[in-house]
Amino acid sequence: MVVIVIVVLVIASGNKDESTTSAPSATPTAKTQQRQTREPAGERADLVSFQLDDRSQAGLSDIWLVWTIKNSSSEKSDYSWDWEAVDAGGTRVGDGSQFETNVQPGQTARGEFFTTLKSVKGIKLNVTSFDRTASY
Template identity: 65%
Template structure:
Protein backbone atom coordinates (compact mmCIF):
# COMPACT_ATOMS: atom_id res chain seq x y z
CA UNK A 1 0.00 0.00 0.00
CA UNK A 2 1.50 3.36 -0.89
CA UNK A 3 2.06 6.23 1.53
CA UNK A 4 -1.00 8.25 0.36
CA UNK A 5 -3.41 5.33 0.84
CA UNK A 6 -2.11 4.68 4.38
CA UNK A 7 -2.47 8.37 5.25
CA UNK A 8 -6.03 8.47 3.85
CA UNK A 9 -6.92 5.30 5.79
CA UNK A 10 -5.58 6.80 9.02
CA UNK A 11 -7.58 10.01 8.50
CA UNK A 12 -10.72 8.02 7.66
CA UNK A 13 -10.39 5.83 10.76
CA UNK A 14 -9.84 8.88 13.00
CA UNK A 15 -12.86 10.64 11.49
CA UNK A 16 -15.11 7.61 12.02
CA UNK A 17 -13.90 7.30 15.64
CA UNK A 18 -14.65 10.97 16.39
CA UNK A 19 -18.06 10.75 14.72
CA UNK A 20 -18.89 7.62 16.75
CA UNK A 21 -17.91 9.34 20.00
CA UNK A 22 -19.99 12.40 19.12
CA UNK A 23 -23.01 10.24 18.27
CA UNK A 24 -22.63 8.19 21.46
CA UNK A 25 -22.36 11.35 23.55
CA UNK A 26 -25.33 13.01 21.82
CA UNK A 27 -27.59 9.97 22.25
CA UNK A 28 -26.72 8.88 25.79
CA UNK A 29 -26.99 10.14 29.34
CA UNK A 30 -29.00 12.91 30.92
CA UNK A 31 -30.84 15.40 28.78
CA UNK A 32 -30.91 17.79 31.70
CA UNK A 33 -28.13 20.11 32.70
CA UNK A 34 -26.63 19.63 36.16
CA UNK A 35 -24.19 21.83 38.02
CA UNK A 36 -20.58 20.71 37.88
CA UNK A 37 -19.15 19.40 41.13
CA UNK A 38 -16.90 21.57 43.30
CA UNK A 39 -14.58 19.26 45.21
CA UNK A 40 -16.01 15.99 46.58
CA UNK A 41 -19.75 15.97 45.88
CA UNK A 42 -22.45 13.44 45.19
CA UNK A 43 -25.50 13.74 42.98
CA UNK A 44 -28.71 11.74 42.65
CA UNK A 45 -28.55 8.60 40.51
CA UNK A 46 -29.69 9.11 36.95
CA UNK A 47 -32.67 7.02 35.83
CA UNK A 48 -30.79 5.99 32.68
CA UNK A 49 -28.04 4.14 34.60
CA UNK A 50 -27.63 0.74 32.94
CA UNK A 51 -26.17 -1.07 35.91
CA UNK A 52 -26.23 -0.63 39.65
CA UNK A 53 -23.16 1.00 41.13
CA UNK A 54 -21.53 -0.08 44.39
CA UNK A 55 -23.00 1.41 47.57
CA UNK A 56 -25.85 3.15 45.70
CA UNK A 57 -23.53 5.45 43.73
CA UNK A 58 -24.31 6.55 40.19
CA UNK A 59 -21.76 6.72 37.39
CA UNK A 60 -22.09 10.54 37.53
CA UNK A 61 -20.62 10.45 41.04
CA UNK A 62 -17.31 9.33 39.51
CA UNK A 63 -16.74 12.93 38.31
CA UNK A 64 -15.60 14.26 41.67
CA UNK A 65 -14.17 17.59 40.48
CA UNK A 66 -14.95 19.70 37.42
CA UNK A 67 -14.23 23.41 37.67
CA UNK A 68 -12.67 26.44 36.04
CA UNK A 69 -9.07 27.33 36.80
CA UNK A 70 -7.89 30.85 35.95
CA UNK A 71 -4.23 30.78 34.94
CA UNK A 72 -4.27 34.26 33.42
CA UNK A 73 -1.24 36.45 33.90
CA UNK A 74 0.29 39.60 32.46
CA UNK A 75 -3.05 40.60 30.94
CA UNK A 76 -3.36 37.37 28.91
CA UNK A 77 -6.53 35.30 29.47
CA UNK A 78 -5.80 31.65 30.16
CA UNK A 79 -8.79 29.82 31.65
CA UNK A 80 -8.96 26.01 31.75
CA UNK A 81 -11.50 23.41 32.83
CA UNK A 82 -9.92 20.86 35.17
CA UNK A 83 -11.35 17.57 36.40
CA UNK A 84 -10.83 14.53 38.55
CA UNK A 85 -12.47 11.18 37.79
CA UNK A 86 -12.50 8.35 40.35
CA UNK A 87 -13.55 4.99 38.95
CA UNK A 88 -15.80 3.49 41.63
CA UNK A 89 -16.87 0.55 39.43
CA UNK A 90 -15.31 -2.91 39.32
CA UNK A 91 -14.21 -2.63 35.67
CA UNK A 92 -11.94 -0.50 33.53
CA UNK A 93 -14.04 2.43 32.31
CA UNK A 94 -14.09 5.23 29.75
CA UNK A 95 -15.91 8.45 30.58
CA UNK A 96 -17.34 11.06 28.22
CA UNK A 97 -19.29 14.16 29.13
CA UNK A 98 -20.61 17.38 27.65
CA UNK A 99 -20.46 20.66 29.53
CA UNK A 100 -21.45 24.26 29.13
CA UNK A 101 -20.40 27.52 30.78
CA UNK A 102 -23.28 29.92 31.41
CA UNK A 103 -22.95 33.60 32.38
CA UNK A 104 -25.06 35.39 35.02
CA UNK A 105 -27.74 36.22 32.39
CA UNK A 106 -28.12 32.53 31.49
CA UNK A 107 -26.31 32.83 28.15
CA UNK A 108 -24.09 29.94 27.18
CA UNK A 109 -20.61 31.38 26.61
CA UNK A 110 -18.68 28.14 26.06
CA UNK A 111 -19.28 24.41 25.70
CA UNK A 112 -17.35 21.29 24.80
CA UNK A 113 -17.03 17.54 25.32
CA UNK A 114 -14.40 15.77 27.40
CA UNK A 115 -13.10 12.21 27.36
CA UNK A 116 -11.14 10.22 29.92
CA UNK A 117 -10.23 6.70 28.75
CA UNK A 118 -9.20 3.42 30.35
CA UNK A 119 -9.53 4.37 34.03
CA UNK A 120 -8.87 1.25 36.11
CA UNK A 121 -11.16 0.24 39.03
CA UNK A 122 -10.33 2.40 42.06
CA UNK A 123 -8.02 4.61 40.01
CA UNK A 124 -8.18 8.40 39.97
CA UNK A 125 -7.49 10.31 36.74
CA UNK A 126 -7.09 14.06 36.34
CA UNK A 127 -7.30 16.18 33.21
CA UNK A 128 -7.49 19.71 31.89
CA UNK A 129 -8.66 21.50 28.77
CA UNK A 130 -8.23 25.14 27.64
CA UNK A 131 -11.28 27.36 27.10
CA UNK A 132 -11.98 30.56 25.19
CA UNK A 133 -13.48 32.20 28.29
CA UNK A 134 -12.27 35.70 29.16
CA UNK A 135 -13.28 35.57 32.85
CA UNK A 136 -14.53 33.18 35.52
CA UNK A 137 -16.63 35.84 37.29
CA UNK A 138 -20.33 35.00 37.21
CA UNK A 139 -19.71 31.84 35.15
CA UNK A 140 -21.49 28.63 36.12
CA UNK A 141 -20.42 25.23 34.77
CA UNK A 142 -23.13 22.66 33.94
CA UNK A 143 -22.73 19.02 32.92
CA UNK A 144 -25.26 18.47 30.11
CA UNK A 145 -24.59 14.73 29.62
CA UNK A 146 -22.38 12.14 31.30
CA UNK A 147 -21.60 8.55 30.27
CA UNK A 148 -19.42 5.78 31.64
CA UNK A 149 -18.78 2.75 29.46
CA UNK A 150 -16.77 -0.38 30.14
CA UNK A 151 -13.28 -0.13 28.67
CA UNK A 152 -11.87 -2.96 26.58
Protein backbone atom coordinates (compact mmCIF):
# COMPACT_ATOMS: atom_id res chain seq x y z
CA MET A 1 0.00 0.00 0.00
CA VAL A 2 2.81 2.41 0.92
CA VAL A 3 4.56 1.62 -2.36
CA ILE A 4 1.44 2.48 -4.35
CA VAL A 5 1.09 5.84 -2.57
CA ILE A 6 4.75 6.67 -3.22
CA VAL A 7 4.45 5.73 -6.92
CA VAL A 8 1.35 7.89 -7.30
CA LEU A 9 3.07 10.84 -5.61
CA VAL A 10 6.18 10.50 -7.80
CA ILE A 11 4.11 10.33 -10.99
CA ALA A 12 1.98 13.29 -9.92
CA SER A 13 4.98 15.45 -9.04
CA GLY A 14 6.77 14.53 -12.27
CA ASN A 15 4.03 16.20 -14.35
CA LYS A 16 4.21 19.50 -12.49
CA ASP A 17 3.92 22.65 -14.52
CA GLU A 18 6.27 25.28 -13.11
CA SER A 19 3.91 28.15 -14.01
CA THR A 20 1.60 29.41 -11.33
CA THR A 21 -2.12 29.24 -11.79
CA SER A 22 -4.85 30.69 -9.69
CA ALA A 23 -7.37 28.52 -7.93
CA PRO A 24 -10.59 27.88 -9.82
CA SER A 25 -13.04 30.72 -9.27
CA ALA A 26 -16.72 30.43 -8.53
CA THR A 27 -17.43 32.48 -11.64
CA PRO A 28 -17.61 30.35 -14.81
CA THR A 29 -15.00 31.07 -17.42
CA ALA A 30 -15.93 32.19 -20.91
CA LYS A 31 -15.23 28.65 -22.10
CA THR A 32 -17.62 27.20 -19.49
CA GLN A 33 -20.28 29.78 -20.30
CA GLN A 34 -19.95 28.93 -23.99
CA ARG A 35 -20.49 25.27 -23.19
CA GLN A 36 -23.58 26.07 -21.14
CA THR A 37 -25.18 28.19 -23.86
CA ARG A 38 -24.38 25.91 -26.80
CA GLU A 39 -27.56 24.70 -28.56
CA PRO A 40 -28.41 21.22 -27.27
CA ALA A 41 -28.85 18.37 -29.70
CA GLY A 42 -31.97 16.30 -30.23
CA GLU A 43 -35.49 17.19 -29.19
CA ARG A 44 -34.33 20.26 -27.20
CA ALA A 45 -33.34 21.85 -30.52
CA ASP A 46 -37.06 21.97 -31.40
CA LEU A 47 -37.39 24.89 -28.95
CA VAL A 48 -36.24 27.45 -31.51
CA SER A 49 -36.67 30.47 -29.22
CA PHE A 50 -37.71 31.08 -25.63
CA GLN A 51 -37.43 34.60 -24.28
CA LEU A 52 -38.99 37.40 -22.29
CA ASP A 53 -41.02 40.08 -24.05
CA ASP A 54 -41.40 43.34 -22.12
CA ARG A 55 -44.71 44.94 -23.09
CA SER A 56 -44.75 47.30 -20.11
CA GLN A 57 -46.08 50.81 -20.61
CA ALA A 58 -47.26 53.76 -18.55
CA GLY A 59 -45.43 52.42 -15.49
CA LEU A 60 -47.30 49.09 -15.50
CA SER A 61 -45.29 45.86 -15.72
CA ASP A 62 -46.44 43.58 -18.53
CA ILE A 63 -43.81 40.90 -19.17
CA TRP A 64 -44.53 37.76 -21.19
CA LEU A 65 -42.72 34.55 -22.04
CA VAL A 66 -42.76 33.94 -25.78
CA TRP A 67 -41.57 30.84 -27.60
CA THR A 68 -41.34 29.15 -30.95
CA ILE A 69 -41.35 25.37 -31.37
CA LYS A 70 -40.55 23.67 -34.68
CA ASN A 71 -41.32 19.96 -34.78
CA SER A 72 -38.35 18.28 -36.44
CA SER A 73 -39.64 14.76 -35.80
CA SER A 74 -41.69 12.60 -38.15
CA GLU A 75 -44.71 12.40 -35.84
CA LYS A 76 -47.23 14.74 -34.23
CA SER A 77 -45.69 15.80 -30.91
CA ASP A 78 -46.44 17.35 -27.54
CA TYR A 79 -43.81 19.44 -25.76
CA SER A 80 -43.38 20.30 -22.10
CA TRP A 81 -40.57 22.17 -20.42
CA ASP A 82 -39.70 23.69 -17.08
CA TRP A 83 -37.96 27.04 -16.78
CA GLU A 84 -36.62 29.48 -14.24
CA ALA A 85 -35.88 33.20 -14.33
CA VAL A 86 -32.74 34.18 -12.41
CA ASP A 87 -31.64 37.73 -11.59
CA ALA A 88 -28.10 39.06 -11.90
CA GLY A 89 -27.37 38.05 -8.30
CA GLY A 90 -28.31 34.42 -8.97
CA THR A 91 -31.66 34.55 -7.17
CA ARG A 92 -34.55 32.73 -8.79
CA VAL A 93 -37.33 35.30 -9.29
CA GLY A 94 -39.74 33.12 -11.24
CA ASP A 95 -40.28 29.63 -12.58
CA GLY A 96 -42.92 27.53 -14.25
CA SER A 97 -43.84 24.91 -16.81
CA GLN A 98 -45.00 25.43 -20.38
CA PHE A 99 -46.78 23.14 -22.79
CA GLU A 100 -47.30 23.05 -26.55
CA THR A 101 -49.47 20.24 -27.90
CA ASN A 102 -50.39 18.59 -31.21
CA VAL A 103 -47.56 20.08 -33.28
CA GLN A 104 -47.49 18.37 -36.67
CA PRO A 105 -44.19 17.19 -38.26
CA GLY A 106 -42.40 20.21 -39.76
CA GLN A 107 -44.95 22.61 -38.24
CA THR A 108 -43.97 25.71 -36.27
CA ALA A 109 -45.99 26.70 -33.20
CA ARG A 110 -45.71 29.98 -31.33
CA GLY A 111 -46.94 30.64 -27.83
CA GLU A 112 -46.88 33.17 -25.04
CA PHE A 113 -47.63 33.29 -21.34
CA PHE A 114 -47.99 36.17 -18.88
CA THR A 115 -45.47 36.38 -16.02
CA THR A 116 -45.43 38.19 -12.70
CA LEU A 117 -41.91 39.51 -13.29
CA LYS A 118 -41.55 43.25 -12.67
CA SER A 119 -38.55 43.82 -14.97
CA VAL A 120 -36.45 42.04 -17.58
CA LYS A 121 -33.27 43.92 -16.69
CA GLY A 122 -30.58 41.43 -15.66
CA ILE A 123 -32.95 38.45 -15.89
CA LYS A 124 -31.71 35.23 -17.46
CA LEU A 125 -34.07 32.43 -18.53
CA ASN A 126 -32.94 28.84 -18.02
CA VAL A 127 -34.74 25.80 -19.42
CA THR A 128 -34.32 23.25 -16.64
CA SER A 129 -36.01 20.31 -18.38
CA PHE A 130 -37.43 19.67 -21.83
CA ASP A 131 -39.46 16.76 -23.18
CA ARG A 132 -41.06 15.88 -26.51
CA THR A 133 -43.57 13.05 -26.64
CA ALA A 134 -45.76 11.63 -29.40
CA SER A 135 -49.29 13.10 -29.58
CA TYR A 136 -52.23 10.77 -29.77
